[in-house]
Amino acid sequence: MEKRTINPWKWQNERSYVQAVEVIKAEGTLYVSGQTATDSYGISSKEDMKSQLIQTIANLEKVIHEAGYECENIVRLNVYTISTDELFGCFDVFQNWITKHNIKQASTLIEVKSLFDTLKIELEATVVK
Numbered sequence: 001m002e003k004r005t006i007n008p009w010k011w012q013n014e015r016s017y018v019q020a021v022e023v024i025k026a027e028g029t030l031y032v033s034g035q036t037a038t039d040s041y042g043i044s045s046k047e048d049m050k051s052q053l054i055q056t057i058a059n060l061e062k063v064i065h066e067a068g069y070e071c072e073n074i075v076r077l078n079v080y081t082i083s084t085d086e087l088f089g090c091f092d093v094f095q096n097w098i099t100k101h102n103i104k105q106a107s108t109l110i111e112v113k114s115l116f117d118t119l120k121i122e123l124e125a126t127v128v129k
Contacts, residue, residue, distance in 0.1 A: 001023065001129060003073070007019050023128050029126065029129075030064065035123050050090035053121050057123070073129060077126075079122075081111055083120065
């Protein structure tokens with residue numbers, strides 16, 4: 001599999017995403033449902049945004065690894081949150097995770113009216129192999 005990022009500008013680099021990702025000769029594509037801060041019993045977290053973001057990332061990693069894929073091959077990552085203000089208050093957690101795995105993904109951030117139950121953030125990914 002080959003990946004190529006397309007960035008006609010530099011400003012997006014500080015925001016931890018790329019404008020586009022081209023994938024050539026992929027062996028497989030994994031479409032991951034939105035992952036949230038739920039425990040192994042499906043109980044939603046009532047914690048703050050930072051705690052929920054950490055748990056959401058852990059859940060996303062678990063699904064990706066269980067499927068035999070790697071986080072570094074995330075090519076699309078959509079972020080849904082009930083509060084961009086709260087998310088930006090702990091955005092370093094997200095950026096550090098992106099940097100740790102050298103993820104270069106196309107991304108969309110959407111503030112929504114609500115998520116299921118007490119959830120504050122949801123991450124939806126596409127991963128290639």
